[in-house]
Every structure is written in C-alpha cells, then in structure tokens.
Amino acid sequence: MAFVNYIAYEIRNLFSTPATEKFPKEPANFTERYRGHIENDISKCILCGMCMRTCPSNAITVSKPDYSWSIRPFSCVQCKACVDVCPVHCLSMVNSYTEPGAEKTQITNHYSEEQVAKEEEKKKAIAAKVAAAKAAAAAKAAAAAQPAPKAGTETAAAQPAPAAGAEPAGTGETPAPKAEAQPAAVQSVQGEA
Numbered sequence: 001m002a003f004v005n006y007i008a009y010e011i012r013n014l015f016s017t018p019a020t021e022k023f024p025k026e027p028a029n030f031t032e033r034y035r036g037h038i039e040n041d042i043s044k045c046i047l048c049g050m051c052m053r054t055c056p057s058n059a060i061t062v063s064k065p066d067y068s069w070s071i072r073p074f075s076c077v078q079c080k081a082c083v084d085v086c087p088v089h090c091l092s093m094v095n096s097y098t099e100p101g102a103e104k105t106q107i108t109n110h111y112s113e114e115q116v117a118k119e120e121e122k123k124k125a126i127a128a129k130v131a132a133a134k135a136a137a138a139a140k141a142a143a144a145a146q147p148a149p150k151a152g153t154e155t156a157a158a159q160p161a162p163a164a165g166a167e168p169a170g171t172g173e174t175p176a177p178k179a180e181a182q183p184a185a186v187q188s189v190q191g192e193a
C-alpha cells in the first residue's frame, strides 16, 4: 500500500507546478511585510538626524553641511526603527532586496541643487534676523546705560527760543539810568544860601 501511495505522489509531482518560485527566471514575489531595504525620499528629508541617532547598528549617516544622507546596507539589520522615528515620513522599508551596484558599501543621497539653494536662502534669512536682533539688543542696552536727567533740571532743548528782534540774553547787566539835569530855579536858590 505504501508503494502505491509513493507512485501516486510521484505521478502528481510530475504534472504539477513547482512549490518554489522560478526566480530569477521570473520576478521574485515578495510578501507584503518583507523587510527588504531602506529607501529615503531625499526631497522630503529635513536632515534632522533622528534616524541616525536611533539606528542601533549605526548604519545611517546624516551630514547637514554636505546636505547628504547615507546608509550602509550591510550594516542595516532591517529593524525599521528609523522608519518609525522619521518626523516627515520620508523613509520607507521597501520589500525587495538591495539592487546590486557599484556603490555597495554605502549609498548616499544628496540634496538637489534647488534644495541646496533654498537651504542657503534660509540660512541667510536667519543670519539677517539674528544680526537685527543683536543690533536691537545692543541699542536697548546703550539706552538703558545712559543716566536719567534729574527732576527740575531744564535742558537746553526745553528752553524757548528767543523772539526775533529781542536783545540777546546772557550779559546779565542792567544799563544805569542817565543823570537828569536839575531845574534852573533850584540852582539859583542854592547859590543865594
């Protein structure tokens, strides 16, 4: 009986399709949750470095001055922690293996020229704002350092301007009245006495 079952099994196998996939003759059929490799949509990436700090195997390098994001695929353990932590959701776990290529040890994504130009503009705007804030703070500090005028003291600016045609102030001397001539009748009386 066992022999008959074996023959039936073999005959069935001869006329059925293989249980395995025909890769590479046919494209591989990756399952939905297959953890293949990490890809970054660099156009959305803000180079915050959260993925780099989270990665347990230090597979990711983020360089803000160079506007670049890099990954070493052979260091990645497909834990998906970087995908979960990314604030702008530009990382994804692609369910296929890493394509072979010349750049095998490190894959680097760079900002496009437009993105770099935009970032440089932002930097200039921030620098201008900081400079303006510093100048305003310095002016405020200088104004606070000046002594306040005492109460009751008039400043030159507060004094009214002299009217046109008036005598210039500042001599402080009052001209002496001229001596008036005595009347003639009085003089004669004094001579007789």
Ligand code: SF4
Binding pocket: 040, 044, 045, 046, 047, 048, 049, 050, 051, 052, 062, 069, 085, 086, 087, 088, 089, 090, 091
């Ligand atoms: S966490 Fe996301 S946005 Fe931040 S550097 Fe990584 S990939 Fe870019």
Ligand code: SF4
Binding pocket: 038, 054, 055, 056, 057, 058, 059, 060, 071, 075, 076, 077, 078, 079, 080, 081, 082, 083
């Ligand atoms: S999947 Fe895990 S190991 Fe791979 S780069 Fe992301 S955080 Fe690092």
